[in-house]
Amino acid sequence: xxxxxxxxxxxxxxxxxxxxxxxxxxxxxxxxxxxxxxxxxxxxxxxxxxxxxxxxxxxxxxxxxxxxxxxxxxxxxxxxxxxxxxxxxxxxxxxxxxxxxxxxxxxxxxxxxxxxxxxxxxxxxxxxxxxxxxxxxxxxxxxxxxxxxxxxxxxxxxxx
Numbered sequence: 001x002x003x004x005x006x007x008x009x010x011x012x013x014x015x016x017x018x019x020x021x022x023x024x025x026x027x028x029x030x031x032x033x034x035x036x037x038x039x040x041x042x043x044x045x046x047x048x049x050x051x052x053x054x055x056x057x058x059x060x061x062x063x064x065x066x067x068x069x070x071x072x073x074x075x076x077x078x079x080x081x082x083x084x085x086x087x088x089x090x091x092x093x094x095x096x097x098x099x100x101x102x103x104x105x106x107x108x109x110x111x112x113x114x115x116x117x118x119x120x121x122x123x124x125x126x127x128x129x130x131x132x133x134x135x136x137x138x139x140x141x142x143x144x145x146x147x148x149x150x151x152x153x154x155x156x157x158x159x160x
Contacts, residue, residue: 004033007052011059018063028066032059101151109144112137 008029015025032055035043044054102110115121115129123141127134 003036003051007055008033010052011055014056014059015063018060018067024066024070025063028063029059032062035062097152098148101148104151105144105147109140109147112140113144113148116141 011029011032012025015028016022019025019028035058036055044051048054102113105113111130112126115126116123121129123134123137127137130137
């Protein structure tokens, strides 16, 4: 715990320069300490330098990895959204109000909804794809569907 107490704040600052989301940054710092715990003996050589700069490099590297993974996931969502409005999608998915309402959702809600209701993926498959727990997928879908319903009702796209 001493190493965590001494370095966690610094590492969070390093990670924050790469990732703007604090919760995601905290996850990265956690991952760095887990990696330190599991593999420090095989990865850290005190003859090559002090632990503090090594930890900072490791944290920055993991933050960049996370940022790249998020970018790839965002690209995948964009591709999925293109499928939603393609001519092969069911007619109701090509409707302007539904596209607008779907587009107004945060990506964390839109992505599992598209995977579930357009592509027919199970909640478990979505959880594995997104790297989140199944309960999180269910919550995001539930909240997203609630927002979609409200948006479509206010647009008059849904009949009461």
